[in-house]
Amino acid sequence: MLSAPSQLLERNIDVFKDDGWLIINPADAYFTDQLSHLSVDVLHQYYDIYAESARVIPYTILDSRDILNTSTGIFSQQKINKHHHYFAPFLTLPQHYNNIVIYLPKAKAHYSMLIKMAASLVNGSGSIYVVGENKGGIKSAGKLLNSVGEVEKVDSARHCSLLRCEITHQQPSFDINQWLSYFDININGQAATIASLPGVFSHEALDEGTQLLLEKLPSNLRGNILDFACGAGIIGCILKRQFPHLNISYLDVSALALYSTAHTLAESELTGTVMAANGLHGVDEQFNNIVTNPPFHTGIKTDYSVTKRFIADAARLLPRNGSLHMVANRFLPYPGLLGEVFSHVQTLAQTSRFSVYRAVKE
Numbered sequence: 001m002l003s004a005p006s007q008l009l010e011r012n013i014d015v016f017k018d019d020g021w022l023i024i025n026p027a028d029a030y031f032t033d034q035l036s037h038l039s040v041d042v043l044h045q046y047y048d049i050y051a052e053s054a055r056v057i058p059y060t061i062l063d064s065r066d067i068l069n070t071s072t073g074i075f076s077q078q079k080i081n082k083h084h085h086y087f088a089p090f091l092t093l094p095q096h097y098n099n100i101v102i103y104l105p106k107a108k109a110h111y112s113m114l115i116k117m118a119a120s121l122v123n124g125s126g127s128i129y130v131v132g133e134n135k136g137g138i139k140s141a142g143k144l145l146n147s148v149g150e151v152e153k154v155d156s157a158r159h160c161s162l163l164r165c166e167i168t169h170q171q172p173s174f175d176i177n178q179w180l181s182y183f184d185i186n187i188n189g190q191a192a193t194i195a196s197l198p199g200v201f202s203h204e205a206l207d208e209g210t211q212l213l214l215e216k217l218p219s220n221l222r223g224n225i226l227d228f229a230c231g232a233g234i235i236g237c238i239l240k241r242q243f244p245h246l247n248i249s250y251l252d253v254s255a256l257a258l259y260s261t262a263h264t265l266a267e268s269e270l271t272g273t274v275m276a277a278n279g280l281h282g283v284d285e286q287f288n289n290i291v292t293n294p295p296f297h298t299g300i301k302t303d304y305s306v307t308k309r310f311i312a313d314a315a316r317l318l319p320r321n322g323s324l325h326m327v328a329n330r331f332l333p334y335p336g337l338l339g340e341v342f343s344h345v346q347t348l349a350q351t352s353r354f355s356v357y358r359a360v361k362e
């Protein structure tokens with residue numbers, strides 16, 4: 001289904017007359033189908049829409065060292081007719097685009113970063129469009145956009161607005177590393193420096209739930225471990241520092257998260273396998289244990305569906321006696337969901353806000 005911002009773009013389809021478009025983070029995989037006659041590049045920072053748009057890629061495995069060495073920013077790409085889909089935290093391609101559309105992200109710092117990236121990729125005479133929902137903050141989105149040019153409102157409908165910015169301050173280049181911030185944590189006697197980009201969960205601070213999970217994890221985890229929904233890679237990094245024999249993989253839907261994870265590992269002189277995926281959809285690797293502070297927000301609405309499907313998929317991937325350790329807001333209905341697919345579910349710890357669960361497959 002076309003998302004509301006895409007419906008607004010569809011209403012303004014006359015804007016898309018010429019070639020040379022870059023679309024950043026479309027909220028659905030369908031709007032670009034309407035531009036099949038034009039040459040369009042699409043930057044996806046989220047794997048779910050990328051995999052749906054690129055049609056063939058259930059998940060992508062990367063080495064954290066390759067992520068550090070990328071100069072173009074591209075983790076995975078797929079050409080479909082006149083469209084080039086990139087899954088990447090950033091793009092630094094030699095060509096410039098005539099026009100760029102940004103779907104407004106949730107976090108303001110993420111939006112600032114995308115504006116600067118877009119202003120380095122657009123032609124001097126080009127425009128940057130921003131489309132987003134009223135409840136996502138589009139009404140105040142013009143202020144930040146003003147930093148690179150003259151802003152006008154093109155249209156409003158479907159509780160969304162479309163803004164256009166004629167570039168007056170083209171940026172010479174974009175360096176993602178200038179947007180990385182670092183913070184120090186100390187858990188279970190392990191000090192570590194965490195690297196994090198705008199748009200990544202708990203940007204610049206450790207989450208209370210993540211801390212509780214790490215404090216309650218048992219010391220007898222063995223074999224292949226999956227840090228599911230790894231964010232900046234905090235859980236896996238601390239585990240690997242505590243128990244160097246563990247073989248840890250890091251999975252997230254967000255290229256910004258995976259890029260941050262690679263840098264977090266490098267800060268601790270560690271490396272790891274990094275997986276881009278939408279939940280565990282299509283994943284067929286085997287893991288002995290899964291640890292997670294899972295997502296429960298997608299977009300602006302609260303949504304448990306990713307976690308619900310993740311729990312069922314986790315049970316499919318774990319061997320007999322394999323375990324899932326998970327922290328969640330204590331008011332979320334997860335014990336019931338875990339109990340539907342795992343034979344043994346235990347609450348390891350509870351605070352006024354969070355619960356840590358251990359579920360074992362027998």
Ligand SMILES: C[S@@+](CC[C@H](N)C(=O)[O-])C[C@H]1O[C@@H](n2cnc3c(N)ncnc32)[C@H](O)[C@@H]1O
Pocket residue numbers: 048200201202207210228229230231232233234235251252253254257277278279280292293294295296298306
């Ligand atoms: C609550 S955060 C936890 C991050 C990190 N583990 C921590 O504890 O700081 C949840 C993470 O889930 C990721 N996420 C959201 N939807 C996802 C999906 N469909 N598949 C995989 N990861 C997803 C988000 O990008 C985010 O990094």
